Amino acid sequence: MFSRFEGGIHPPEHKKVTEESAFINLPIPHSCCIPLQQHIGAPAMAAVKAGDIVTEGQLIGTAQGFISANVHSSIPGKVVDIAPVLTASGMQQSVIIEAEGSFSASAMPQEVSDWTLLSEDEIRERIRNAGIVGLGGAAFPTAVKLSPPKEKPIDTLIVNGAECEPYLTIDGMLMKSFPDAIIEGTRIALKALSVQKAIIGVEDNKKGAIAALKKSLEQAGAGNISITKLKTRYPQGAEKQMIYALLRRQVPSGGLPMDAGVIVQNAGTVYAIREAVVHGMPLFSRYITVSGGAIRRPGNYKVRIGTRIRDIVEECGGFSQEPARIVMGGPMCGLGVYSMDIPVVKGTSGLLFLTQKEVSGGDYSPCIRCGKCVSVCPAGLLPFALGNAAEKNRMDLARELNPNDCIMCGSCSYVCPARRPLSHFIKITKQRISAKR
Amino acid sequence: MTETKNTSKKEEMLVVALAPHISSGESIPRVMWQVVAALVPAAAFSAWLFGPRVLLVMGVAVVSAVLAEACIQLLLKKRVTALDGSAAITGLLLAMNLPATAPLWMTTIGSFFAIIIAKQLFGGLGFNIFNPALAARAFLMASWPIEMTARWPRFSETNALSPVVKNIAGFPPAVYDALTQATPLGIIKEGPKILADNNIGLSGLWDMIFSRDMLGALFTGNVGGCLGETSVLLLLAGGVFLLARKIITWHVPLFFIGTFTAAVAAYYYFSGFPAPHLMVAYNLLSGGLFLGAFFMATDMVTSPVSAKGMMLFGAGCGLITFVIRIWGGYPEGVSYSILIMNAFVPLIDRYIKPKVFGTTKKIKGGAV
Numbered sequence: 001m002f003s004r005f006e007g008g009i010h011p012p013e014h015k016k017v018t019e020e021s022a023f024i025n026l027p028i029p030h031s032c033c034i035p036l037q038q039h040i041g042a043p044a045m046a047a048v049k050a051g052d053i054v055t056e057g058q059l060i061g062t063a064q065g066f067i068s069a070n071v072h073s074s075i076p077g078k079v080v081d082i083a084p085v086l087t088a089s090g091m092q093q094s095v096i097i098e099a100e101g102s103f104s105a106s107a108m109p110q111e112v113s114d115w116t117l118l119s120e121d122e123i124r125e126r127i128r129n130a131g132i133v134g135l136g137g138a139a140f141p142t143a144v145k146l147s148p149p150k151e152k153p154i155d156t157l158i159v160n161g162a163e164c165e166p167y168l169t170i171d172g173m174l175m176k177s178f179p180d181a182i183i184e185g186t187r188i189a190l191k192a193l194s195v196q197k198a199i200i201g202v203e204d205n206k207k208g209a210i211a212a213l214k215k216s217l218e219q220a221g222a223g224n225i226s227i228t229k230l231k232t233r234y235p236q237g238a239e240k241q242m243i244y245a246l247l248r249r250q251v252p253s254g255g256l257p258m259d260a261g262v263i264v265q266n267a268g269t270v271y272a273i274r275e276a277v278v279h280g281m282p283l284f285s286r287y288i289t290v291s292g293g294a295i296r297r298p299g300n301y302k303v304r305i306g307t308r309i310r311d312i313v314e315e316c317g318g319f320s321q322e323p324a325r326i327v328m329g330g331p332m333c334g335l336g337v338y339s340m341d342i343p344v345v346k347g348t349s350g351l352l353f354l355t356q357k358e359v360s361g362g363d364y365s366p367c368i369r370c371g372k373c374v375s376v377c378p379a380g381l382l383p384f385a386l387g388n389a390a391e392k393n394r395m396d397l398a399r400e401l402n403p404n405d406c407i408m409c410g411s412c413s414y415v416c417p418a419r420r421p422l423s424h425f426i427k428i429t430k431q432r433i434s435a436k437r
Numbered sequence: 438m439t440e441t442k443n444t445s446k447k448e449e450m451l452v453v454a455l456a457p458h459i460s461s462g463e464s465i466p467r468v469m470w471q472v473v474a475a476l477v478p479a480a481a482f483s484a485w486l487f488g489p490r491v492l493l494v495m496g497v498a499v500v501s502a503v504l505a506e507a508c509i510q511l512l513l514k515k516r517v518t519a520l521d522g523s524a525a526i527t528g529l530l531l532a533m534n535l536p537a538t539a540p541l542w543m544t545t546i547g548s549f550f551a552i553i554i555a556k557q558l559f560g561g562l563g564f565n566i567f568n569p570a571l572a573a574r575a576f577l578m579a580s581w582p583i584e585m586t587a588r589w590p591r592f593s594e595t596n597a598l599s600p601v602v603k604n605i606a607g608f609p610p611a612v613y614d615a616l617t618q619a620t621p622l623g624i625i626k627e628g629p630k631i632l633a634d635n636n637i638g639l640s641g642l643w644d645m646i647f648s649r650d651m652l653g654a655l656f657t658g659n660v661g662g663c664l665g666e667t668s669v670l671l672l673l674a675g676g677v678f679l680l681a682r683k684i685i686t687w688h689v690p691l692f693f694i695g696t697f698t699a700a701v702a703a704y705y706y707f708s709g710f711p712a713p714h715l716m717v718a719y720n721l722l723s724g725g726l727f728l729g730a731f732f733m734a735t736d737m738v739t740s741p742v743s744a745k746g747m748m749l750f751g752a753g754c755g756l757i758t759f760v761i762r763i764w765g766g767y768p769e770g771v772s773y774s775i776l777i778m779n780a781f782v783p784l785i786d787r788y789i790k791p792k793v794f795g796t797t798k799k800i801k802g803g804a805v
Contacts (some may be wrong), residue, residue, distance in 0.1 A: 006794070009458060063611050166459065240794065253795035285767075326451055327458050336453040360460030361452065365518070366563040368465060371742035375686070380791040384742065410457030417463040418563075424455045 005241040007378040008233045009411045010071035011166050011332070013205060018169045018291050023177065026315050030099055032075050032306030033085050034060065035092040038345040039133040040140045041067030046095060052079045053101065060095050062258050063128070069141045069346075070131035074284040074304035075099045087344050088328045088335045097306070115188055115277050115333035123192040123277055130276035131283045131346075136160060136237065136266035137329050139347035142273065145263060146192045152258040156196050158246060159186050159210065161202040161267040162230060162237035164219040165330025168350045170287040171267040173300045175202065179216035182267060186225055186276035189265055198225045200267070201246050203232040234332060235409035239264045241378050253405050268349070283346060290316050294323035294353035303344055305370035310340040312351060323353040324361075331358075332410045364419040373412035373422055379405045383422040395436070398429045406430070450794020465562070468684055468737075469522025475675035475684075476529055476732065482671050483664045487537035491664055494539055495532040496530040501545045502528030505552035514799035515561065523562050527551050528783075530570035530733060534725070534772065535753075536585065543584055547573040567779045568739045571772045612637060613701035620662045621655060647715045655722035666725040676731030685735040688747035689754075693730040694721070696755030704763060720762065729754070739779045746782075746789040753778045 037043035044061030048054060053207070054073040061071030077099040078285050085094040112318035115123065128143035148154050163171040175182055186198050202210050213227050221265070230236055230245055240251045242264060249260040257264050265273070268287065275281040291298040296317030303312060309326065313319065327334040328348050373383035382401055403426055412422040484491045507519035528548050535544060551573035558566040578585050612635050628642045645651060654660050658668025666672075679685045701720045705713035722725075734740060734754050741750050752776045761770025 009461075011461070048532065109794060244794075250737065250795045250797055253793060255795065324452060325454070325458055328458075329456075331459045332457040334456055336451075336455070336458060338451045338453045343704050354458060359452075359458050361454070365516075366561070368563045368737050369740075369742055370468070370737040371686075371747075372463075374742045374791060375744065377791070380793045380796075382742065382790060405793050405795065408456075414457050414459065415463065417465050417468050419460065419464065421455065423457065427455060 002016065005233070005236065005245045005378055007376050007411070008046040008241070008409075009118050009237060009376050010233055011414060013232070014167045014291065015169050015172070015378065017206065017298050018167075018289050019172060019206075019208075021169070021171060021173070023287060023302050025298050025302045025310065026304075026307070027074050028099055028304065029307045029311045031080075031308075032073075032077075032097045032099075032249050032304060033094050033308060033341075034071060034074060034097065034347055035087050035094040035343065036061045036071055037092050038071065038139055038347060039069040040138065041065070041069070041144075044068060044071045044193075046082050046093070047124070048073075048079050048082075048095060048364050050079050050081055050108060050280065053077070054079060054097060055101075057127050057284055059282075060097075063131075063141075067141055067144050070129060070282070071095070071132050071228065072131055072282040072284045072305075073097055073113075074306050076101045077379055081405060086339055086342060086363050087345065088348075093345075094306075096235045101230070113315055116191070118277070120192050120194060123188060126277045126280065126358055127192070128272055129331050130272075130281065132269065132272050132276055133283070134266055135268035135272060135286060135346065135349065137333060137349055139345070142265070142269055144424070145265070146189065148193070148263065153261060154193055154195050154258060154263055155197060155261045157186070157190055157198040158242060158257075158262055158264045159189075159198060159200040160237055160239070160242055160264050161200055161206070161213075162242060163267075163382070164204070164234045164236040164238075165332055165334075165349075166234075167215035167291045167352055168289045168330050169291075170289050170300050170349060172202075172209045174207040175200075175206070175267055176212045178271060179209075179212040180220070181271055181274050182213065183220060183225060184278070185272075186204060186269035188273055188277050189263075189270060190224070192264060196224050198291055199246050200225065200227045200261075201230050201236075201242055202227065203230045203236060205232040231325065234411065235378060235407065237266075238378065238409055240407065253402070286344070286346060286348070288314050288344060289347055289350040291350065292327075292353035293355035293358050294321050296320045305346055306343045308341050308343050309337070309351060312344070313340065313353070319353065321355055323354075324356040325354045325359045327352040327354060332414065333408065361420060362418070364416075364421060366418065367420060368418055370417060372415040372417070376411040376415050378409060378411065379407055382436060383426065384420075386429060387412075387420050387422045387425040390429045395429065395432055399433060403429045446583045453474055460643065465518075465523070466521045469526055471682055471684055472679065472732070473522055474528060475678045476526075476533070476665070478739050479658075479665050479668050479671040479672055479728070480529065480658060482668045483533070483537075483581050483588055483656055486667065487656065487664065491532075491537050493541065494535060494664065495529060497541050497544050498532035498535075498548050498736075499525050499528035501548035502531070505549045506557070509553050509557045510561075513557070520561070521562070524552055527556065527569045527573075530665075531573050533728060533796065534570060534574045534663050537664055538584075542583055543577060543688050547577050550576050564774065565738055566782070567776055568736050570731055571733060571779075574772050575776060619720070620768065621651075621660050623661075625719070626768040643711070643739050646719055647712060652718055652722065655719070659720055660723070662723075663725060663728075666728045669722050669727050672727040672731060676727070679731065679735070685731070686744070686747065688744055689751040690730040692748045692751030693734055693754045693758075694726065696752040697721075697726065697758050698755075700756060700759035701763075704759070724762075725768045725771040726758065729758075729771065729775055733772070734775045734778070739782060741782050741785045741789065743786070743789055743791050745791070746785045749785055753781065772782060 042064040052417045056074045056076045060073045063070050076096045080098050081096045084091040124143050132142040133139040243262050251260045367384045369430045386401050406426045410423045502524045503519050506524040551569035555569040555572035631655045648750045656669050702717045705716045757774035758770045
């Protein structure tokens, strides 16, 4: 028996291309463009100025306020400018660094031998200093997530290894390649939260990852960490769906996972937590999957934050055919971008170069009321009705249909035979409603 | 660096759109033409059973439906989508709801009514309240009742029923003729009267209805009736195809047929009818029940969108069919039951909605 959630879809996985590709370090780019806001919350404040010489891993942006995150230089070099630059989420103040000098200051600045001697606060402090954010895509500052308020007791930590988005294979590769690090990172997070139980949820299409984690757990003695195999289904990796699949708990509408006594951390984030706490390593590089029909050498790569798409394409052998769309993240939730100068940020889990054949598009027609969107909606909404209301700009009708419970998974748009951009309509609805408030 | 040059050129062709960037590839024409394909076996069988004229009726119905759609869309200055398969389904379903003797002019009028009045004037595909083919059938029934019901073709000589009817109780030729002109459901409704008029006992009639030959013929479709409704076997095959392709779900057909069966069983059981189980089988296998339950009540546009709503809709169809067949003036009630329930769909969709995630009152495992 597998655990699963209600609704959802199972699109073609497209993971075969890269799921066996071991991580490759991409060469250092000549120039990096590092936005000061790569996370949810307040942007970091620049800690350097044009002309400064920075080392690899040096703090270049200081977190402003509680919900914010530090930003570090990903390459050694010279700050040439601090200016607004086009990123996947619009114009962002960014530090532009040109590589120069040596890598002497790199590697592991302050390695600790035993993190178990650290207090909960010290662990959180290290995570905060390292600028760790959720690496699954949302980029919520991790130290904040690991500091739940006292009135919300947490009993379970979930490590999200679902990686339900098609094409992406980094979390699977991480769990398969570094199972010990994932387990250790989980233990660190457990300690920071003072929680007794952790579940690592992995979809059953990642058999290698499950086997590796199980073996690692056996050797270390499982203790309070368990692994649960989930039936592959999108959007399993969405926090609320993951919690329901593993614990049969529903996060109340409008609430957070902590309202159900749970904290969810992505597998890649847990890995970064360990890097930060054990090795004192700031988050200035990350693993991404480069895939899609248009790229010549798809694979799983370790890239420096701030590397531009253009540089990555060049390192991956260029295009074998014209990409029709470039997506940062997965094809279901990722951001479409139109410039090759956009940099990879902390929340970028993949870069997809999709061909015309792979992408959706074309004209849409009126709803034929087939009800497919209703049956796949994991939030239990009526996407077709929300779409119809948004199309007519009837926000009064849309408001009654709980648009704010939509998790923007895109399953409705995916299945619609009339090709209606339903999740797009719902996004517009959400924005209009919040603008009116 | 030719690569860079190429990429900057390609950049101009990049499309930015909100997620998701992929789709299932499903489209309206694909859905509609698969429904047509699912109807083909039953339609082909009909041509074999009732003769080649059936193909003419079907052809006229389909072509005039598609033409009507193209004309009205041009006239209303809408995008012409006449070939998306939906008009073809309407035409084909209408033909399958007509007797094989249906005059071609009437068939054409039916198709035009279905497309122009019942579909396009309501706003076109997705906006019509009533199933267009059934609305047209109701319109034809009201306008030309003789053409619609009184001229059922006789059972052909190869038909399994001819010897059955002949051999039972030595019916005199007049009675034989009268019985062979009725549909199976017509035999139940009018048979007793025909026999009484000729001073013949009822037992012969029940013997005939409940003979193994009769029930077998009903299942394979070797009986009288509308073009497409006779073969339960082939309609079921088409229905299973649609289920497997996920074009329809099990909710409507199961609750339609299930509720009807339960109601008929209860009625015949409590009214003390001899052999109620045979009567249930006879009722289940005759008339348009399977055509209606799998192909017409499941029409996406005119049925509810939620699973619970579909179940209620199907149950309502089953119940109304039962009421019409047992107490109504017509021998058959499938088409009217669907039309009546079509009218309730907006109401059902308004009040029966899926549960929004996270609003269940008691949260399981309640850590909160």
